[in-house]
Amino acid sequence: MKDVVILGSTGSIGTQALDLVRANPDRFRVVGLTAGGSNPELFARQVAEFAPRFHGLGEEASVEAAQQACDVVLNGITGAVGLRPTLAALDAGTTLALANKESLVMGGPLVLERARPGQIVPVDSEHSALAQCLRAGTPEEVRRLVLTASGGPFRGRTRAELADVTPEQAAAHPTWDMGPVITINSATLVNKGLEVIEAHLLFGIPFDRIEVVVHPTSVVHSMVEFVDGSTLVQASPPTMLIPIALGLSWPDRVPDAAPAVDWTRAETWEFLPLDDDAFPAVALARTAGERGRTAPAVYNAANEVAVDAFRTGRLPFTGIVDVVRDVLAAHDVPSEGQLSLDDVLAADAWAREAATQLIEPRTAPRP
Numbered sequence: 001m002k003d004v005v006i007l008g009s010t011g012s013i014g015t016q017a018l019d020l021v022r023a024n025p026d027r028f029r030v031v032g033l034t035a036g037g038s039n040p041e042l043f044a045r046q047v048a049e050f051a052p053r054f055h056g057l058g059e060e061a062s063v064e065a066a067q068q069a070c071d072v073v074l075n076g077i078t079g080a081v082g083l084r085p086t087l088a089a090l091d092a093g094t095t096l097a098l099a100n101k102e103s104l105v106m107g108g109p110l111v112l113e114r115a116r117p118g119q120i121v122p123v124d125s126e127h128s129a130l131a132q133c134l135r136a137g138t139p140e141e142v143r144r145l146v147l148t149a150s151g152g153p154f155r156g157r158t159r160a161e162l163a164d165v166t167p168e169q170a171a172a173h174p175t176w177d178m179g180p181v182i183t184i185n186s187a188t189l190v191n192k193g194l195e196v197i198e199a200h201l202l203f204g205i206p207f208d209r210i211e212v213v214v215h216p217t218s219v220v221h222s223m224v225e226f227v228d229g230s231t232l233v234q235a236s237p238p239t240m241l242i243p244i245a246l247g248l249s250w251p252d253r254v255p256d257a258a259p260a261v262d263w264t265r266a267e268t269w270e271f272l273p274l275d276d277d278a279f280p281a282v283a284l285a286r287t288a289g290e291r292g293r294t295a296p297a298v299y300n301a302a303n304e305v306a307v308d309a310f311r312t313g314r315l316p317f318t319g320i321v322d323v324v325r326d327v328l329a330a331h332d333v334p335s336e337g338q339l340s341l342d343d344v345l346a347a348d349a350w351a352r353e354a355a356t357q358l359i360e361p362r363t364a365p366r367p
Contacts, residue, residue, distance in 0.1 A: 002071040004248060005032030005054075005094075007062045007085050009046055010039040012179045013076030013099045013123065017244050018046065020257065028248060032065040034058075036077070063088045072248055074123070075100040078181050079304055080297075080348055083107055087341070090114040097247030099123035105197045106297035106348060110339050112201060121250040122202055126195055128243035129221035129234035130203060137226050145205050146223040146231075147195055148215040149274065152187040155216060159278045165317035167310060181307055188320050189274075190303050193285025197296050200289055207286050214272040219261065235261055281321045288328055294347035295333050301351035302327035309359045319359075327354045 004021065008014045014035070021028045030050040035043045037057040047055045054068050055061075059081050066073050066088035073089040074097040075082050082100030086107065089096045091114060098104060098120050104111050111120075122128050126147050134142065153172050154162055170187040171180055185191035192212055199210050218238040225231045236242055237259060245257035261267070276283050288299040306323040309315035315323070331351065334343065 001026065002028050002248065003031045003069075004028050005065050005068055005070045005073045006030060006076065007034050007065060007074065007082070008036065008076035008078065008100075009033045010035040010042045011076055011078060013074070013240065013244065016240055017074055017076065017248065018050070020241060020245055020248065020254065021050070024254060027254065031070050032068050034062040034065045036081075059084065066094070067092045070094060072097055074244070074247060075103065078179055080106055080301060083344070086111060087114060090119060095119060095121060095250070097121050097123050097244070097250075099244075099247070101194050101198045102300050104201055105194050106300050106344055108201060108292065108296055108339070110341060110344060120202065121247045122198070123243050123247040124195060124198065125240060125243045126222040127198060127202055128246055130199060130224060132234045132246070133222070133224035133232040134203065136224070136232050139204070141226050141228075142205065143225045143227050144209040144211060145199055145203065146225060147192065147199060147210065147212045148218070148220050148222055149189060149192045149212055150186070150218045151214040151216055151272070152189065154187060155214060157278060159318060162278065162318050163316060170310070170317060180311070181304070184307050184310065185303070188281050188317070189279040190281040190285070190321065190324070193281045194300065196282060196285050197289040207289055212274050212282055214274055216270055219267070220269060237261060281324070284321065284325055284328065291333050293333050293335075293339055294343060295328065295331060297344050297347045298328055298331045298351040299324060301348040302355040305352050305355035306359065315359055323355050323358050326358055327351050330354060
C-alpha cells in the first residue's frame with residue numbers, strides 16, 4: 001500500500017489518478033488532495049470520497065501538501081505555479097511523480113540539485129516511454145532520444161494557414177483529451193518544446209541527440225535509439241493512465257492500468273519530419289535550453305501569458321510563439337553565480353511583464 005498525495009486533483013491528470021486509486025484500493029491510499037480552485041464542487045466531492053488527512057485549495061496548500069509524510073507526490077498542476085510544490089516534495093525526500101513539466105523546465109538545475117537519483121519519476125507520456133525504454137541499456141549505449149508529437153490539430157498547415165485559427169479550433173486535439181492550456185500548447189508545439197528541455201534535464205542527453213518526429217496516431221509515445229542500431233519503442237493507445245500508474249508505482253507496473261494495442265487489427269504507424277517553418281516552437285525551445293539558466297523559465301512564462309491572450313481573443317494563434325521569441329530574445333541570461341529560486345521567480349515575473357507589454361500594442365484599438 002502506497003500513501004499518495006495528488007496535487008491538481010480536479011485537472012485531467014488528477015482525475016485520472018483518482019480513477020486508478022479507485023480501481024486499485026489495495027495498492028494506493030490518498031492522504032492528500034489539492035487543487036487550484038477552479039472547480040470547488042468537484043474538489044469537495046473528491047475530499048468527501050477519499051477523506052485525505054490533508055486537503056486545500058491554492059498554491060500554498062499544494063506546497064504544504066507536498067511536505068506531508070507519504071510515499072509519492074503526484075504533481076499534476078499546470079504551469080509555473082507547480083515549481084514551489086515540486087521543490088517542497090523533493091526537499092521532503094518523497095518520490096515525485098512529475099506531470100508538471102513546467103517546474104522542471106523553469107527550475108532546471110535548481111530542481112535537479114535537490115533531487116536524489118531516481119527521486120523524480122516522469123509522468124509525461126513521452127518521458128515515461130523514454131524511461132521505460134532506457135531500462136534496456138546503459139547510458140553509454142544510448143545514441144539518441146526520439147520524442148513523438150501528434151502534430152496537433154493543424155498538422156500539415158503552412159504558417160499562413162494558421163493565421164486565422166480560433167481558440168475553439170486549437171482546443172480540438174485529434175488524439176488526446178487534456179486540459180485547455182496544454183491542448184493549445186500541443187497545437188503550437190510549445191508543449192513539445194518544453195518536453196525537449198525536460199528530456200535533456202531528466203536523462204542528461206545533449207540537445208543535439210534529442211529529436212522530434214511527428215506521429216499522428218500517438219500510439220508510439222517515444223523511442224530510444226542505441227549505438228548498435230537498435231531502436232526500442234513504447235507503444236500503447238493514447239492514454240495517460242499508464243504513465244500515471246507507473247508514476248505512482250515505479251518501478252512496478254499496475255496490472256490492467258489501461259487497454260493494450262489490439263494486434264488483431266490492421267494498423268499503420270506513420271512518422272513524419274517536423275515542419276519548423278510552420279511550427280518554430282521546438283527550435284526556439286532548443287535555443288532556450290542551450291542558453292540555460294533562466295532562459296527556459298522565460299520561454300515558459302512568456303508562453304503562459306501569450307496563451308491566455310489567445311484564449312481571450314487578444315492575440316492571434318501565430319502570435320503566441322512570436323511573443324515567446326521576442327521576449328526570449330530580449331532576455332539577458334545571467335552567466336555567473338549559482339542559480340537561486342529568487343533568480344528563477346524574478347525571470348518568470350520579468351517575462352510575464354515583457355510579454356504583456358508586447359501583447360498590449362497588438363490589441364490596442366486603432367485611432
